[in-house]
Amino acid sequence: MQDRHISRRAMLIGAGATAAWAASPARALLQQVAEIPLPADVAALPGRMTVEEKAGQLTLMAAAWAGGAAVSLNPAGAAGSFDQQLADVRAGRLTGVFNGNGTAMAKAMQTAAMRQGRLKIPLLFAADIIHGFRTVFPMPLAEAASFDPELARRTARAAGTEAAAAGIDWTFAPMVDIARDQRWGRGVEGAGEDVLLGRIMADARVRGFQGTRGLAAPDAVASCAKHFAAYGAAEAGLDYNTVDVSERTLREVYFPPFEAAFAAGSPTTMASFNELSGIPATANEWLLTQVLRREWGFGGLVVSDYTGDEELIAHGFAADAREATKLAFMAGVDMSMQSGFYLKHLPTLVAAGEVPMARVDEAVRRVLALKVALGLFDDPFRRIDPRREKTQIRTRAHLDLAREAGVRSIVMLKNDGGLLPLPRAGKRIALIGPFARGQHDLIGPWNVYGTDAEAVDLLTGMQAAVADRTAITVVDGSGIDAPLPGGIQAAVAAAQAADVVVLAIGETQRMSGEAQSRTAIVVPPAQMALAEAVAATGKPVVVLLRNGRALALEGAVLAAPAILVTWFLGSQMGPAIADVLFGRESPSARLPVSFPHATGQQPYHYAHKTTGRPNPPGAPQEYKTHYQEVPNDALFPFGHGLTYGRIAYAGLETGGGTLAAGGTLTVRATVTNSGTRAADEVVQLYVQDVTASITRPVRELKAFRRVRVPAGASQVVEFTLRRSDLTFIGRDLKPIVEPGRFRLWIAPSAQAEGVAGEFTLA
Template structure:
């Protein structure tokens, strides 16, 4: 199937991206118009290149001298060695490498490029810097729960400063895929299920990576929005699986975070692994040319994902390597990652006329312009400084940001009887569970350069926070997915001897991330048995979940009086959790994904449609939309999260309830903290279009605001709506706003009532 474009949409939906490109300092280099000369120097260089050297500029490979966990995550090509890659550099067969081993490796490779290669084109060094470099921050899904784009920008800035100090020019981040099926493991790399939050986090991370001093700054790294597109909609939540969704859903849900990233200045994007309605994204000209280039005016670089062009053969879309090369390249993939297909097959394809020389030159221009924008032609070694590499990483300031971001990512799901915060003295505390202690499962999935060994575990953080560390014990009780001999008996003994239990359970970091789809998003059975045994002691239990996705909670875990979602928090995991446990700071994060009642509800997301037979509030009714075993709702909804205060919503004010066509409407509510602790509340504004020419979600987040309330304080929070906030894609897939009635809520989550009312949009 090929999607058909509508020309008016280019101006309406792509206007922001085009404006951003025109205003960008890199615009002259990354010209959107094909064939536009970016600089006399680059055009002169292009004229000197052989076809083989041009193909080399479009070939990116995993570094043979790899860094950290790179080989385990992305194995290098069989037979590749550092010396063989240096030979490729000398012969113009390589544009750069990714996930290499730091500044010294980059220095040696760049020296060969600049002294021994014929054309002396600088290499480009890339890496997966997803949630930190050596200082590791919360996984992106966790950080999205902060509902603080400024925080995401600051952590991306620190990550860029550290990565650039190690010679890295380009990061394969941010991942901006919307993820609405929690079985899919890669949701941990994104911002969750909501479009607005996804857009805001995408833009913030691009700004953080690229900085404010221009891409040529020695602490800037080039951002890459990925994966274009709809990778998060894989059927059954199975990684790499097919995607078959409507163009309306693409444009309403999956495109907007990419547009936000490009508006923020991202100059590269990565094609997705999945096929889309029968055409793999890596060879989809509608996506990569019609939408990305022609509609949105994107003038940057498109790179394949790891062997994405090679995988066209397994998709059944290409017969062999030569055809896969032709299809991907002509569709709009400028650079091939890891397969070597472009290097091996483009020269012959050009010689035979199957690929025009003009298309080859276009792609090479885009690569050279990126290198020029990064300042590499001016100084190929600007980010390569082994001395600077040692002084910019894991500084006290960077670790302080890691601790701040970690504690601001923790969500309090339950706090029955106000069990939390815990007292810092006078109580015996038993930390029980596979994550109670030890340098493992701290930094989370897909981190190349960080280390669990350099991170702080839970028991260390808790002992540092209490008055008498000897009152804190740590017992595993079980493994992550296996029982331990005598484990439950030891845990029960530890719980019995304690006043309070903190049960540290959940997923290991190998249970989420790429290729880690789960068919049942529950806590593994051995840990459930551990939780039941500990609960049976009658001691108060605080559950500290470690997880990379929403989970379906049940049994003793769900029944615990207090539950914290602590995700994978990175370098400062233990201290950050302790900060929340003992009330040094109150919990302020909210769920960026909905926790379902059961796995079988997936994909579940709050912004679903009503159906023609919605079940009204209350018990399930016959012949209404619900499962036999679960309601059509979330156990813990998107946006949910408690504080240590007692928060109330009252006094909704929508004025006369009339929004003029060219006017604005103020929506206000009073938020009160009647508790004894300072509280930070994420006040959320939701809207429903009651009747429209295209059915609309039951609620859509339109704005949010984080406020801080002292005990006994109250604050009126005001949001402003205008007609453009009510836009949807109409019957003709054009942006549409229709007069009529709307519901509005100011609420603490997507499924909480908060305070609600209605207003009317008055026609022009």
């Protein structure tokens, strides 16, 4: 970022911090945006609070009475006792808790706040509802593969309904970080590598969580777009690591999904763990105040990530807890999560004149405004209803939706010779691999309340789909990371006795998610040895990949005639896979991330630049951009995915080939299915700006459309381009559109030719 931003930050953390904040030329605008109208009695509360009570409203802690897997999903910390948290509630030292244990816990805490608290301010109950509550839906990356924002809205709506029924007001989702390095484990929580898909999914999930009746509706939960910003750009894909990217890259790649989330109504955002060009995001005034507040006009609440303010010390940015509190708070973090720093240090900072009371009141008003919007001042118990908790969670409708979402998230990478779908009868199937059976690694990472024990495994799903359950022989073959005694011999024997092998291999759910970076994004060696042995039998093999990221496939796995990417699909994983495997449903998903030839290509994304020495199509040429070992493209590109139809693209029409300055350009292609089964095709429109004042990517996704193409039929698919679709960030870091020549593709993936042409922007 530019030096002026760094110097501004330096000024704010110096001796003149208070004066600098108060004298900011944009302060009036900041107040106007942030001052959400409050009822008179609520608006009067800051004037009645002690500074300690104000700090309490800005302090969020993990629930001492924790729910589900919450205790294992964050670093070990001193949560304290439930009795101590109740005492903090009565004393006004706590605004709320997160990842608690249902309505019984929430009722006890809210009762303490409303009956015994001096000011009777309702508590806020938050949770990580990343991809479902007790009904678990496909992990967000898998759901992004559906290229179906309406599906994402529906699953988020169901998740929000269940969470609200258990007393939860606020979810720390959606994660909208763009992830272009598949070594980074947290890519599993987002929508992949593409900006457009990321924007669309961010919008859909915010609207789903919050519903259509306003945040005060009993079944609505407030969303929190995270992590602001550029967490997905961590160096070497290492979680929590340094991020150093240009301001242009921030504005073109990492900011847009957040802007989409805020436009959809997300009232909160979470500061990210990483530093950004030398300044940790949790204390980055340029990011949290200049961009978020003044430039974008965001009037909502900024919360730290788990101990994010405390980590300023380990970053080497703050000398101690007191300074860390001041830096985070003055940069724009309104609420501290888990460290307790605001409660401990804000009162003394205010007393010393180092933090203005006006800044404290501003943050408190944002907290109160969120509680007002959620309807908590009208009815603090509106989401705390044990009857709803019993009747609105894991309903049949939600489980059916989980199965539908699972089906629509499965990507078919290969289907050589039409091996799939398998017949429901007449074939002996050897189901082999460490993921073939058992209640493990089904729901995926980052789920606090769902369990594998409540999910349906692969074997159960397959047995329910076939005519004769005894036609399936199941053998583990190997462990996940280590061989099993006699495992390969048993697997080979099962394969030899079968007509077809279904090989269930991949990653555990602990190999993806927070703090789960991998240096080699490959199938573990023990499972590769199993795959090689099974392939050597000569029997046809269907590979079912369980994974939370793109993988570099090789050997017998890559050579298998059929490969399905099944991710972690949640509560109905087994039935969803069986639906596709046996043809009850046709695969229709597309890769939201590029699968590389090798780990060493990371970070990789399809929308890369050409460089000044691009390698032309074909073999590598000397002194051109290429690796020695693999092509400089994807093994399976972004947008790739097959169906049970046979799809071809033809007949490009470019509507005269000129897009007028104030007009539109309609482009069309004909999609034909010459197969014997109907197919849902995701038709994608890519554009390249051939010559520009800032170099542009080789392709950028501008639109996509899911179309149903019956067997033996054709369908004309139409897209409309506008001048605004061709915007990029110019030399002055402002959006710009430049006339000139553009290439376009209507194609089934980011590397497919499909039908290609050109147009001119006048």
